[in-house]
Amino acid sequence: xxxxxxPASEPRxxxxxxREAVASPRQAATGxxxxxxxxFAVGNRLLEASESSVQxxxxxxxxxxxxxxxxxxxxxxxxxxxxxxxALRATGGRLIxxxxxxxxxxxxxxFPESSWRLPWIHSLFANAPAxxxxxxxxxxxxxxxxxxxxxxxxxxxxxxxxxxxLSGMFERGDDVLYVCYDNEAYMNTGVQxxxxxxxxxxxxxxxxxxxxxxxxxxxxxxxxxxxxxHEIPYVATATVAELRxxxxxxxxxxxxxxxxxxxxxxxxxxxxxxxTAETIAIARLAKExxxxxxxxxxxxRVSGVSPIRRLRPVEDYLRRQKRYAHLxxxxxxxxxxxRLQALADRxxxxxxxxxxxxxx
Amino acid sequence: MPxxxxxxxxxxxxxxxxxxxVVCAYPITPQTHIVEALSRMVAGGELAPCEFxxxxxxxxxxxxxxxxxxxxxxxxxxxASQGLLYMAEALFNASGLGLPIVMTVANRAIGxxxxxxNDHSDAMALRDCGWVQLYASDNQEAADMHVxxxxxxxxxxxxxxxxxxxxxxxxxxxPLEVAEQELVDAYLPRFAPRQALDPDEPVTIGAMVGPEAFxxxxxxxxxxxxxxxxxxxxxxxxxxxxxxRRSGELLxxxxxxxxxxxxxxxxxxxxxxxxxxxxxxxxxRSAGAxxxxxxxxxxxxxxxxxxxxxxxxxVLERAFSVGVGGIVSADVHAALAGLHVPVHTVIxxxxxxxxxxxxxxxxxxxxxxxxxxxxxxLDLDTAVVERELARSRAGGRTGGRPGPHAENILRDxxxxxxxxx
Numbered sequence: 001x002x003x004x005x006x007p008a009s010e011p012r013x014x015x016x017x018x019r020e021a022v023a024s025p026r027q028a029a030t031g032x033x034x035x036x037x038x039x040f041a042v043g044n045r046l047l048e049a050s051e052s053s054v055q056x057x058x059x060x061x062x063x064x065x066x067x068x069x070x071x072x073x074x075x076x077x078x079x080x081x082x083x084x085x086x087a088l089r090a091t092g093g094r095l096i097x098x099x100x101x102x103x104x105x106x107x108x109x110x111f112p113e114s115s116w117r118l119p120w121i122h123s124l125f126a127n128a129p130a131x132x133x134x135x136x137x138x139x140x141x142x143x144x145x146x147x148x149x150x151x152x153x154x155x156x157x158x159x160x161x162x163x164x165x166l167s168g169m170f171e172r173g174d175d176v177l178y179v180c181y182d183n184e185a186y187m188n189t190g191v192q193x194x195x196x197x198x199x200x201x202x203x204x205x206x207x208x209x210x211x212x213x214x215x216x217x218x219x220x221x222x223x224x225x226x227x228x229x230h231e232i233p234y235v236a237t238a239t240v241a242e243l244r245x246x247x248x249x250x251x252x253x254x255x256x257x258x259x260x261x262x263x264x265x266x267x268x269x270x271x272x273x274x275x276t277a278e279t280i281a282i283a284r285l286a287k288e289x290x291x292x293x294x295x296x297x298x299x300x301r302v303s304g305v306s307p308i309r310r311l312r313p314v315e316d317y318l319r320r321q322k323r324y325a326h327l328x329x330x331x332x333x334x335x336x337x338x339r340l341q342a343l344a345d346r347x348x349x350x351x352x353x354x355x356x357x358x359x360x
Numbered sequence: 361m362p363x364x365x366x367x368x369x370x371x372x373x374x375x376x377x378x379x380x381x382v383v384c385a386y387p388i389t390p391q392t393h394i395v396e397a398l399s400r401m402v403a404g405g406e407l408a409p410c411e412f413x414x415x416x417x418x419x420x421x422x423x424x425x426x427x428x429x430x431x432x433x434x435x436x437x438x439x440a441s442q443g444l445l446y447m448a449e450a451l452f453n454a455s456g457l458g459l460p461i462v463m464t465v466a467n468r469a470i471g472x473x474x475x476x477x478n479d480h481s482d483a484m485a486l487r488d489c490g491w492v493q494l495y496a497s498d499n500q501e502a503a504d505m506h507v508x509x510x511x512x513x514x515x516x517x518x519x520x521x522x523x524x525x526x527x528x529x530x531x532x533x534x535p536l537e538v539a540e541q542e543l544v545d546a547y548l549p550r551f552a553p554r555q556a557l558d559p560d561e562p563v564t565i566g567a568m569v570g571p572e573a574f575x576x577x578x579x580x581x582x583x584x585x586x587x588x589x590x591x592x593x594x595x596x597x598x599x600x601x602x603x604x605r606r607s608g609e610l611l612x613x614x615x616x617x618x619x620x621x622x623x624x625x626x627x628x629x630x631x632x633x634x635x636x637x638x639x640x641x642x643x644x645r646s647a648g649a650x651x652x653x654x655x656x657x658x659x660x661x662x663x664x665x666x667x668x669x670x671x672x673x674x675v676l677e678r679a680f681s682v683g684v685g686g687i688v689s690a691d692v693h694a695a696l697a698g699l700h701v702p703v704h705t706v707i708x709x710x711x712x713x714x715x716x717x718x719x720x721x722x723x724x725x726x727x728x729x730x731x732x733x734x735x736x737x738l739d740l741d742t743a744v745v746e747r748e749l750a751r752s753r754a755g756g757r758t759g760g761r762p763g764p765h766a767e768n769i770l771r772d773x774x775x776x777x778x779x780x781x
Contacts, residue, residue, distance in 0.1 A: 096557045098427060099566075106568055114564035119557040121430050122566035123453050127423035130415065134382060134427020134435070135557060137411040141381035141433050147559055165423065168416030 073276025075266030100153025273322020307355035368393035422450035432556035455490025460513030477712020504607035619648030
C-alpha cells in the first residue's frame, strides 16, 4: 500500500508527551513528576492554565450541551464534544458542522430540541462530506473565509456508505475537517457489522456460531490509511482516552487548510458489551495493546506516533467486552485470540508504537 | 436580439445571469453542455463570485447544492436520467429542507436497456420527491423558465426542476434570446433565506421529527406546492411584462377552446402537436393541444377548465408506469372526475423514438373511431413483440426461464448480428 508508513529509520516527530508539556514552573518548584500509572494522562488541576484542556475551561463552547439522549458511557458523545469544543476554540467560534445520519445525529436532535450550540446541519447518511463541501463553497463565494467547516459521522457513514463523498472531498482539496467517530459497527440500527468492525467481534450480523468466530478476518478498511493515500495535508487518529491529544490534533487540523481527517476511536458500551464506566479504560487499552495505533500523518506520510507506554496483551482489552465473550467461553478460542494478538503486534511493528523507554 | 444558439448554451447563459454562487456538476449526457459552459464562465471570472465544484457523483452534486443552499448561497446543478435517479435520496432531502435549489433536467430514458435519448422516465420517476417540476415546450421557454424557477424557488422555499427534452432541446441550435442582465436583476431579488448556517446565529437544520409532527411537516410541503400554483402564473405574467416573452405558465393551450379532441402532452412534442392541430383543423377535424408546463404542482382546476368542453382527451406520455399505464393521464383523469370526458393514454417517444405527424394523425383517427387500446403504445412494432412473447412464454408461465428481452429483440431487428440464437 502506497500509504504505508515509512521505514522506522526515517526521522519521525514524536507527539509531545503530556509529561513534557508540564515541565512548567510549578513542576520545577515542586520537583513533582506528573504521571498516572499506566497512562500519559495528567490531571488538569496540576497544569498551568495554558496547558489545561479545553474541557477544563469554564468558558468552553459546550458544542453538545446537556439534555441529549446518548447512552450512558457513550464514547461518541464524548469524542464529538471534545473535538468540536476544541475546534470552536481554535476558530474563535467561527465554525459550521455537517453531520451524517447516525447515533450522534439522532441523540442530539430530537425535534424540537437540539443539543448543538453551533450552526449544524444533518442531511443524509452518505453525504456529510459533500454537504460540508457545499458549505465551504458557499462561504468562499460569500467571502466569509473566516468561517471554517467540519464534517462528522460514525464509522458506517464514513468508511462504508459515505466513502465516495469523503474521497471526493479529499481529492478536490476542499477546506473541510472531517472527523470520524469510530465505534466499529452500526450502533444506531442495532449493532450490525461495518467495514470498521474488527475481526472476531460479535455484531448482530456477525454472530459467533460454530465455525464462525464472529466478524471475519482479512476484511475491513483502514480509513486513516485510505485518507493518507489521498495525500491530504493532515490525517490523525485518536481515542477518547487521551483528551488532550485529541484536542491538540483538532487544534493542529484547524491551523491547516485543505482536507483534513481525524479518526477517533469511541467505545460503545451498548455495542461492545462493556461497562459504561469503562469507556475511557477500554479506549486506552485499544491503544496500549496496539490494536488501535494512534498517529499523525502529513501529506501522506506518518509524521508522529503516540507511543505505547506499557504494552498490554490484547486479551486485557478483549476480556472487558461481551462482543468478544465467545473467545473466552468454555475452553475458549486461544487460536483466534492469537490471531488478534498478531494483528496488534503487526501494528506495533508497522507504526513503531513502542516507547523508547518503558519508564521514566 | 436573437442569436443562433444551442439550447444548452442559452440555458447556461440564462442561469449565469441569475447569479448562482455555487454550481456543482457531474457529467451525464445530454446535460453536459450546460455545465461545461458554466464551468468556462466561472473559470473566466464572468460569474464571480461563484464556485464551480466538480463532484464525484450526482448524489454528491445534490449534496453540495444542499450544503451551499443551507449556507445561504444560490445553488444550481443539472443532470439527467440515471443521474437524477442516483441523487434521488438527496432530492427528497432538499425539498424536505425547503432549499430553493434550481436544477435543469435534460430528460432522458432510464436503463436497462441503457439508452441516452429522450423520454420523461427520469423526471416522472421522481415526480413525488417534493420538487416543483416545470416542463419546457421549446428552447426559448427552457431558457426563460430558469429565471422564473430561481424566483419561484425563493418565494415558495421549494427546489425547482426545469425539465427540457434531452437532445431535442438541449442540442438544438435555433435563434434564441437570453434574458438581459438588468432584466434578471430587477426580477430576481437577492437570495436571503429566513435561516442559514451562520456562527452569528447558530441554528440546527435537519433535526429528527417523530410521528407527533411529521404529518404536519409533510402537509406543509403540499401546501407550499399549492401556493406555487398561484405564484407560477403571477411570476410568469411579471416575467412576460419585463421581457416580452411568455414562459413558465401552468398550462399552454393551443386552439383548445372549441376543440372536440384535445391532445395533452409535456415538453417539446407540443410544437409537433400544434402543427398537427393546424393540419387537422384544415382537414375539418376539431382539435387542440394542451401543454402541461407545471406537472408538480399539478394544475388540476386549470386543466379541468381547459378540457371541460372536449369530447375526448388524448394524453401523450413520454413515460409510463409499468403494470398500470399512464402517469400523467392518471392525474388528468382525476382532474376531469365527473365530466365524462374519455381520456386515452398514449405512450409515445420512449428512448428517443420520433413522434411523427403521420403517427399522430393516425392516432387521432383511431381515438375518434374508438379503437385505441388502453394504454396505446404509439408505433409499437407488434410483430417483434409478439415473437419475443411467444418465445418467452413457450415454456409456460412457470416453466420458462427468466431473462432479459433487449438482446433478443435487437437480434430480431438485425441490429445485433452476433450472439447465440
